[in-house]
Amino acid sequence: MAGATLRDVAKRANVSIRTVSNVVNGYAPVSDELRARVQAALDELDYRPNLIARNLKQGRTGMIALVVPELDVPYFAELAREVITAARAHGYVVMIDQTDGDGERERELLGRDSRATMFDGLLLSPLTVSAEELRARGNRVPIVLLGEHIFNGSFHHVAMDNVAAARDATAHLLGLGRRRVAAIGDQPYATGETAQLRTAGYRQALARAGLEADERLIVSTPHFHRRLGAEAMESLLALPEPPDAVFCYNDLLALGAMRALTRAGRRIPDDVAVVGIDDIEEGQYSTPSLTTVAPDKGEIARRAVNTLLEAINGTAAAPAEITVPHRLIVRESTAGEDAPA
Amino acid sequence: MAGATLRDVAKRANVSIRTVSNVVNGYAPVSDELRARVQAALDELDYRPNLIARNLKQGRTGMIALVVPELDVPYFAELAREVITAARAHGYVVMIDQTDGDGERERELLGRDSRATMFDGLLLSPLTVSAEELRARGNRVPIVLLGEHIFNGSFHHVAMDNVAAARDATAHLLGLGRRRVAAIGDQPYATGETAQLRTAGYRQALARAGLEADERLIVSTPHFHRRLGAEAMESLLALPEPPDAVFCYNDLLALGAMRALTRAGRRIPDDVAVVGIDDIEEGQYSTPSLTTVAPDKGEIARRAVNTLLEAINGTAAAPAEITVPHRLIVRESTAGEDAPA
DNA sequence: TGAGGGCTCTGCAACGATGCAGACATCATG
DNA sequence: CATGATGTCTGCATCGTTGCAGAGCCCTCA
Missing domain, CATH: 3.40.50.2300 (Response regulator)
Structure with missing residues (x-):
């Protein structure tokens, strides 16, 4: 059986549709006696308002x-x-x-x-x-x-503020005395604005520390998943002068990077320090736990x-x-x- | 300006509402000439169908x-x-x-x-x-x-099949030669049916291996989050005879347990082997990566x-x-x- | 020529609810 | 007793769309 409508309830309680609606919505004053009768009919028919109809009339859906x-x-x-x-x-x-x-x-x-x-x-x-x-x-x-x-x-x-966030993350690594800080996650093309903002922040932090960016340490990734973080890290480790720290543009990249580091036998943070962005819960329970920039x-x-x-x-x-x-x-x-x- | 309705378009194109509807939905055959005129009106007014009204009429929302x-x-x-x-x-x-x-x-x-x-x-x-x-x-x-x-x-x-899944996980640990296999995640109360099924599977595996369950190795947790997995593992490690393997009722518990093990200086799997359930992506990138039972x-x-x-x-x-x-x-x-x- | 059949196109009713204006009864007041 | 205020309750129109039945129109064919 399809759902009962206001009309069904009205017929059963022998009142107008409008009155049933009033009872349902508690609108206009309804006498106790009528209210009880309508309520009984509502219960017996197990009436549920049709939200689609209500939405149509009211012009909003909630x-x-x-x-x-x-x-x-x-x-x-x-x-x-x-x-x-x-x-x-x-x-x-x-x-x-x-x-x-x-x-x-x-x-x-x-x-x-x-x-x-x-x-x-x-x-x-x-x-x-x-x-x-x-x-x-x-x-x-x-x-x-x-x-x-x-x-x-x-x-x-x-x-x-993506620029500031990236700058803070990078500055933290530099503050630890790291000098070859890599960046994983750049997206130097039209749809990569967020990534580019983070790259800008990264460069700012280096500049403020009086360092020049080494372009080989900036690795692009088409998206921000664990696997690409791992692959990027592997390529960085293969460099003649591998980094001693890495700023990843999000936590998933960082977790992937850490996975690659561990697999390669590098110690974190002794050999390579890692920082991400996002503060996902996973980073609290990874081994090691992940330093990150937390947006609120x-x-x-x-x-x-x-x-x-x-x-x-x-x-x-x-x-x-x-x-x-x-x-x-x-x-x-x-x-x-x-x-x- | 609120959205244009079929009526607005009809008026502009000088046709009936119904015809506009037909053009929009591609229903009845409409002459090319009329179709073009209606289409132009549709475009000019940037008509979008009101899905709420459509849903009301059709009795379904999609x-x-x-x-x-x-x-x-x-x-x-x-x-x-x-x-x-x-x-x-x-x-x-x-x-x-x-x-x-x-x-x-x-x-x-x-x-x-x-x-x-x-x-x-x-x-x-x-x-x-x-x-x-x-x-x-x-x-x-x-x-x-x-x-x-x-x-x-x-x-x-x-x-x-929760019983079979738990049995498989436990049997895997037993197959590695582990004999003190703990279980994390039991919920021995009314709303914990899933957990209880997994406990049943755990017990079955032990029984089939001719082992008796050590009740101290079964730890209850009110929910399945990382933190509780870590806490449960810590309590297990504090036992006089700690386990040499642990079956966690889901991957999050297992990841928390691994975190606790690592923090306590235990080696995984050498000292304690860990298995979970769910096969979440995170388990592929944890250190160590997590053995698990994957539901499809x-x-x-x-x-x-x-x-x-x-x-x-x-x-x-x-x-x-x-x-x-x-x-x-x-x-x-x-x-x-x-x-x- | 006119009956029949296709093809276009249209108006009306309806989906189930709510807003509005007003009907009716009751009651207090001058 | 007439008046108006108050408190209940109702019917009608409406939201924007689609289903249905049918109105014209043109064409074909006997």
């Missing part, structure tokens, strides 16, 4: 979508959890989708038949979509961008959700770059036994 | 929900990715929600005002909801259960999605227990240097 490249990348999974929590605090639920880092799928989202219209707003962590494409899509559904790319003010955008994920999620809801309600300020704080967390991969437990 | 305890538990994140992929193959999208392992939130899902009615079906990985509660909720939205609990035939249920996540996702879609379409067979295959993957945490790369 759902926002979070679109990330890959859900099984721990950073995104952890961020997703924070977003769900932040949205729930406002009575919103979050639908999560992944693009597989596939530009095709990202653009699908913006296309005519996109399911995006099912949502009151969109949180998008783009990999390849450009600002122009986003602008061209019109202003159907409010959007807040997360963490990637540079959109110079056309959109709400929440991220940490909770803050990212809250600011993003709040901004999106403001945009939905039309109370949003002009699009702005929102920068959330980050901090360096020192663990064994740079401090060795001295690391705080 | 969305299913996946509800898991915690999204940032790698197993669930990896499973979610598979589910998204499987659903997409059928034109469905997946909305993901997490319950935080909170019975309250799980039950909310079944309550009167649940958003569950927004979805054509539900994939639920329950932690505390009982079969009775599920039955009591009526048959509003088709449900397929994943991995947890025992529902003896009242619901579609997809899982691996892709198969779980595909079977679950297919079954759910059959239920949605009314073509489903009677509720059934669907068992997916698993296999032991041997890595360094039990095989040491001999492990396959």
Whole structure:
């Protein structure tokens, strides 16, 4: 049997549809006697409101979508959890989708038949979509961008200061006395803005220490997965003058790099110190535990959700770059036994 | 400006609403000339179909929900990715929600005002909801259960054979000649059915090897996170006769246990061999890499999605227990240097 | 020539809910 | 007793779309 509708309940309780609706929503005053009768009918028929109909009438769904490249990348999974929590605090639920880092799928989202219209707003962590494409899509559904790319003010955008984060990570390694600091994760092409910002930070730290960057120590990777971190590390170890420290553009690369180092018999941090970015939980339990730059994920999620809801309600300020704080967390991969437990 | 509707487009193109709808959906034959005129109007107004209205009319949304305890538990994140992929193959999208392992939130899902009615079906990985509660909720939205609990035939249920998986893992350790094999992750109370199945498998393996279980070697943990694995391992190491192997009920526990072992200066696997369950990617890159029992996540996702879609379409067979295959993957945490790369 | 059949195109009703305006009964007040 | 205020309850229109039945029109063929 399909679900009972307001009409069914109304017929059974011998009242108008409207009155049943009032009872369900606690709106207009309803006499106790009628209320009881309607309630009985509601229970007997096990009425559940049809949210789709309600949404159509009200013009909103109470759902926002979070679109990330890959859900099984721990950073995104952890961020997703924070977003769900932040949205729930406002009575919103979050639908999560992944693009597989596939530009095709990202653009699908913006296309005519996109399911995006099912949502009151969109949180998008783009990999390849450009600002122009986003602008061209019109202003159907409010959007807040997360963490990637540079959109110079056309959109709400929440991220940490990537240059500063990379600079802090690199400076930490230099502060340990390391002089051949490698970098893993550059992406010197159009869609690699985040990576390029981190490379810039890396170079800044070297410059401030009066060092010149050795281009052979900067390894590019098309994405940020463990395997590529391991491969990059292997290639660095094969250099005539291998590095004594490595700054990885995220924790997964760093974990892969550490795996390669251990396999090659190098000691961490004695031979090579390692630092990442993201502060995923895995890094606390790796051997050795991983020094990292932690963006404040909770803050990212809250600011993003709040901004999106403001945009939905039309109370949003002009699009702005929102920068959330980050901090360096020192663990064994740079401090060795001295690391705080 | 709010989105243009079919009516707006119809007015502009000077045709009926119905014809615009036909053009949009490619339904009835429309003359080339009219089609072009309508298409032009569609483009000019940048028409996007209102999916909510369409869904209301059609009685389906093309969305299913996946509800898991915690999204940032790698197993669930990896499973979610598979589910998204499987659903997409059928034109469905997946909305993901997490319950935080909170019975309250799980039950909310079944309550009167649940958003569950927004979805054509539900994939639920329950932690505390009982079969009775599920039955009591009526048959509003088709449900397929994943991995947890025992529902003896009242619901579609997809899982691996937990007893066999645990038996295989334990037998592997025994096959290495270990004799004091510990178990981390038992949950000897009502909502711990999965854990209890694994304990049963553990005991079976010991029995088949002619060994008696040492109850002190079975450590309970209220949930399956890294930290508890580490704590459990520490307590095991404090025993007068510590174990020479440990079977952890999932990979996170195992990774935590390995962390504790390394910190305590024990060698893996020489002093203590470790095996987990789940085959999360992290275990391939840990030091040492983690031996594990891998459920076929892709198969779980595909079977679950297919079954759910059959239920949605009314073509489903009677509720059934669907068992997916698993296999032991041997890595360094039990095989040491001999492990396959 | 006119009956029949295809092809286009259209209007109406409906999905299930809510906003609005107003009907009706009751009651207090002058 | 008339008036208006108050408190309940109802019917109608509507959200944007699609299903259905049918209206024209043109063509074919007997």
